[in-house]
Amino acid sequence: MRPEVAQRLSINAELAQDLxxxxxRxxxxxxxxxxxxxGLSGGIDSALVAYLAVHALGKDRVHAVLMPYETSSPASLSDxxxxxxQLDIPATVVSITNPVDAYFQNVDNVLGVGASSLRRGNRMARERMSTLFDFSAxxxxLVMGTSNKTELLLGYGTQFGDMASALNPIGDLYKCQVRQLSRELGVPDSILNKPPSADLWADQTDEKELGFTYDDADEVLYYLMDLRYSQFEVLELGFPEALVQAxxxxxxQSQxxxxxxxxxKLSPRTVSIDFRYLRDWGN
Known part of the structure; x- marks a missing residue:
């Protein structure tokens, strides 16, 4: 990452934590x-959410659900x-292997074709979120999300899966900022130093699937979104055209x-168009 961008994206960790x-709360x-x-996956994003939640509410008001699939890395569950x-929080392990496999066994027979990695990955993500909302009841x-700003902007997540939650404390932190705050809060090195992965299939990593690194994405997104540069202006800074376009x-495409x-819209007052109030209206 370019030094000037790294400096601009550096956050006041103490202030960010307090906010x-x-x-x-x-x-x-x-x-x-x-x-x-x-959901606690063993990755850096959910680990950071765990630490923030414990600092905000106390360990007894935070519950983690670990939801491995049979092809998940054993290291993920260990992390x-x-x-x-470390946080001494209540946690439950729920395997999603049987419900996911049962679904595809049935649907594959109906369709006469095996599911792609994308379909299986999406089903796993939605099975995990469905499990979390059952635990919510x-x-x-309240279900907390663990998607960071980089993932949300890139659409690197499953609609109504990992992108679904009632509350997301890290959705305005770029991936590099997630790393910074995680270091400050004491997230284990084994999590800080491993390649980011949704752990949906063997050897899957985020950056391999995206085709570029999170650092590269953070830089380009910072100019495009935070500073509102045009694509042409970003290219003038020397970023590769293929990266900016990607x-x-x-x-x-993920808007x-x-x-x-x-x-x-059919009526005079339509939900989310005319019928709009503050989120805490009525409280």
């Missing part, structure tokens, strides 16, 4: 909940358990994932 702890209370539940042990806990294409369902 995010306050955000978690306020939003959980506004929603009328006492605790939170989230997730290390976070659980069981525990009376990043921008992902941002544009639907960042929006609520679009409702056709």
């Amino acid at each position: 995010l702890k306050g955000f978690i 306020d939003e959980v209370n506004k929603a009328g909940f006492e605790r939170v539940v989230f 997730a358990r290390e976070v659980v042990d 069981y525990l009376g806990a 990043v921008m294409k992902r941002v544009m 639907y994932k960042r929006k609520p369902p679009i409702i056709a």
